[in-house]
Amino acid sequence: MNAITDITKDIQAQIIDAFNFRHATKVFDADRKIDERTFATILEAARLSPTSFGHEPFKILMVQSQEKRELFREFSWGANGMMSGTTGQLGTASHFGIILASTGKTMTAGSDYLQDHYRDVKHLPEEVIEIFNGAYGKFQTSDHGITTDRQITDWSGKQAYIVLANMMTAGALLGIDSCPIEGFDMERTTQTLQDHFQIDGTAWKPAVMFAFGYRAKDPEFPKTRRSMDDTVSWF
The missing domain is CATH 3.40.109.10 (NADH Oxidase)
Structure with a gap:
């Protein structure tokens, strides 16, 4: 258990280190x-x-x-x-x-492209494709209202x-x-x-x-973000 915990802690540290390392680099070393x-x-x-x-x-x-x-x-x-x-x-x-x-x-529900995608990429059976068409159609027209191009x-x-x-x-x-x-x-x-x-x-x-x-060089200013309390609300 301790070994697993140590591995998890190491992965957690790597993730946080990566996000602290990353910044919007404006100039690279060409x-x-x-x-x-x-x-x-x-x-x-x-x-x-x-x-x-x-x-x-x-x-x-x-x-x-x-x-x-x-x-x-x-x-x-x-x-x-x-x-x-x-x-x-x-x-x-x-x-x-x-x-x-x-x-x-x-990406309009029912398009020929999506039918091919369901069959050739997702390898769905026809009865499941019918379900997808209905669910995605409802998602577009009523759930989220995304119907225009x-x-x-x-x-x-x-x-x-x-x-x-x-x-x-x-x-x-x-x-x-x-x-x-x-x-x-x-x-x-x-x-x-x-x-x-x-x-x-x-x-x-x-x-x-x-x-x-x-x-090309390290950022001139430290990374700034809102506090966790301002970012996340728990209920």
Whole structure:
């Protein structure tokens, strides 16, 4: 029992240390690259992440070519170094990407896409698929009221954030720095994805950008958060 307790305490300490280590890294060491196996682990954490109904309404687009990254520079103020006087995450990150969110084109209850997903990915029998269609249809129309394309896309974006959170936590546990990035023009990003990456803008919308790598320097200020009492209420 004591050995199990000691292992649990060690894991608990590792988790807290990882969250204290992680910060929104604005500038990375451009000369240090994440090795392929390590980043594959981060991507596997993304792939295995939970999503509502198990629909996996996201896709990860990795943008490793510097030429391709530069296509976003003008309208991605959260990643272009505007606030730090550098080339930003676009210019320094080892790995840079965008998580795309599914739209109503595929995530509307009863869609052909979802029927294929239930059969080919989840391997559900037909009677269970019928249950899923009914439950998800009720979820969309009456429980949460997400029926418009924008509402469904926003719901998909929520799932994308679960994915990114798991990626960043996995990275922190591995000593890898990261940054979630929302500072970009949605319309121009969508158009760029369509024009230069062959992404169907009616089926996918950018939810959030991200960058991974190794920090160029430690944060200047200590991590600050609300107290636990202000964060959590017990009843």
